[in-house]
Amino acid sequence: MDRRDIAGPFDPRDRHPDALVALASSVGASPEAPRRLLAAILQHGEHDPGVWSRRFQVPRRLVGDWPPLPRLALERVETSPADGFQKLLFRTGDGLPLETVLIPLHKPGAVSVCLSSQVGCPMACAFCATARMEARRNLATWEIVDQWVQARDLARSQGRRVTGTVFMGMGEPFLNYDRVMRAGDLLRCPFGGSLSAKAMTVSTVGLVPEIDRFTRERRTIRLSISLGAATDETRAKLVPIAARTPVAEVMAAARRHAEARRERVNLSYVCIGGENVGEEDAEAIGRLVGDTPVRFDLIDVTDPTGRFRPPSPAELAAFRDALTRHLGQPVVRRYSGGADIRAACGTLAGTS
Numbered sequence: 001m002d003r004r005d006i007a008g009p010f011d012p013r014d015r016h017p018d019a020l021v022a023l024a025s026s027v028g029a030s031p032e033a034p035r036r037l038l039a040a041i042l043q044h045g046e047h048d049p050g051v052w053s054r055r056f057q058v059p060r061r062l063v064g065d066w067p068p069l070p071r072l073a074l075e076r077v078e079t080s081p082a083d084g085f086q087k088l089l090f091r092t093g094d095g096l097p098l099e100t101v102l103i104p105l106h107k108p109g110a111v112s113v114c115l116s117s118q119v120g121c122p123m124a125c126a127f128c129a130t131a132r133m134e135a136r137r138n139l140a141t142w143e144i145v146d147q148w149v150q151a152r153d154l155a156r157s158q159g160r161r162v163t164g165t166v167f168m169g170m171g172e173p174f175l176n177y178d179r180v181m182r183a184g185d186l187l188r189c190p191f192g193g194s195l196s197a198k199a200m201t202v203s204t205v206g207l208v209p210e211i212d213r214f215t216r217e218r219r220t221i222r223l224s225i226s227l228g229a230a231t232d233e234t235r236a237k238l239v240p241i242a243a244r245t246p247v248a249e250v251m252a253a254a255r256r257h258a259e260a261r262r263e264r265v266n267l268s269y270v271c272i273g274g275e276n277v278g279e280e281d282a283e284a285i286g287r288l289v290g291d292t293p294v295r296f297d298l299i300d301v302t303d304p305t306g307r308f309r310p311p312s313p314a315e316l317a318a319f320r321d322a323l324t325r326h327l328g329q330p331v332v333r334r335y336s337g338g339a340d341i342r343a344a345c346g347t348l349a350g351t352s
Contacts, residue, residue: 011069012037013142016182017189029062035191037062042145042192045153047071072098072146077154078341085338088151089350092119092143096136097350098170100147101343102155105163112164112199113151115144116348117180118171123205123241125228127272127301127308129342129349130170138176144183148193164199168224170348173202174210184221197221203268205242206250215257224266224297225254229276230284238276247288255292268297268334270346273311277319286326296327297334302344 012020012034020034040046040056047069052058072090079086086102101114120135121128152162165187167173173180184200187193197220204211205226214223227247228239236243242250258265267289271277285296298320300310311319316333323331336345 010066011140011142013041013069013145013186014140014182016185017192024062027061029059033059033062038186038189038192041069042149042186043194045149069142072143072150074150078343080338080341080343082340083337085341085343086154087338087341087343087348088147088154090147090150092139098139098143098147099343099348099350100151100169101338101348102151103166103337107163109160110163111155111160112166113148113162114166114169115147115183116169116171117144117167117173117176119350121171122175123172123239125205125239125242125346127238127270127303128346129304130346133170133349138179139171141179141182141186144179145186148183148187152193163195164201165193165195166200167202168345170350172205172207174204174207174214177210177213181217181219184219188221201266205239206245206247206253207242208245208249208253211250211253211257215253215260218260222266223257224268225250226268226270227285228270230281230288234276234281238270238272251288251292254294258293264293264295264330266297267294268299270299270301271311271316271319272301273309273315275308277311277315279318279322282319282322282326285323286328289327289329294327294329296323296329296331298331299334299336299345302336302339302347304342304347 021031024033036056037058040052049063049066052063053060070093075091076089077086084104088100090098096119098116098119103112103114105112118138120133121130122135123131125131155162167180188195188197200221201224202221203224203226229235232247235247254265301308320331338344
């Protein structure tokens with residue numbers, strides 16, 4: 001996995017909003033100039049510096065001789081006839097595929113955008129199609145942001161509006177921590193994406209140093225930690241790279257985060273029939289979590305290869321009953337839609 005930035009000209013979508021304010025000051029532009037600049041790009045989808053000056057009064061001394069900003073090439077949009085999920089297939093400038101998903105929400109007309117942070121993923125989760133791709137590289141901040149802008153524009157063209165964002169697409173976001181956090185800052189700033197921090201979630205399979213960094217930096221977007229299993233033995237079979245860190249250490253980091261935020265930490269759990277949904281699994285979850293305040297999200301596995309199957313209704317009902325006894329905390333079943341177009345959790349692989 002190549003973790004370097006992609007070389008190229010200066011791009012305001014690769015900089016924190018505060019850095020743009022500092023840049024404006026260094027060239028004698030007002031603090032309003034970078035705000036108008038980001039509004040032009042993120043709110044209005046305008047990527048031509050000439051238009052920034054003419055239409056949005058961004059001073060030339062800030063814009064300089066920048067060429068038009070690069071864009072991801074949108075190759076295909078697929079819509080699930082079953083539930084309305086939409087999958088966008090993009091191609092990067094160096095020819096790599098990546099996918100983004102528009103998720104319909106309960107409120108009519110509202111959607112959330114599921115963003116990718118890497119091309120491929122090195123975490124090798126056994127049930128995930130992205131993990132079967134070749135892990136190529138991290139995405140630049142601008143590539144993450146451009147996914148959002150193009151998905152937002154598509155939603156707008158359909159009379160819908162983006163009200164939330166999750167970093168849960170292709171890749172492990174915390175392996176691309178700085179760029180993902182910078183993208184989050186751009187999307188939540190009032191003159192950028194204008195999203196509420198509470199409407200944004202970043203997911204990790206349990207990278208403890210990054211969880212602690214996220215907590216230490218007092219990041220206001222939500223955190224979701226995907227356990228896979230509550231014992232090291234089962235976790236090693238399902239999420240082998242993440243399982244190099246004992247699950248007790250992951251849970252300790254989750255507890256530190258919950259204590260610092262003074263709220264429940266979200267734990268997600270991919271349910272696999274015959275693998276991790278038995279009475280003993282629920283008991284292990286209860287022991288692992290203890291009195292750490294959590295919200296426990298259950299997600300049915302979606303594996304197009306057929307190697308892993310979701311639990312039967314009877315298995316799932318028994319597992320939820322067992323969790324009620326052994327965990328005693330909120331348990332929510334999270335719907336992972338778009339399975340028919342391979343837009344569900346764990347199915348993104350840059351193909352149709």
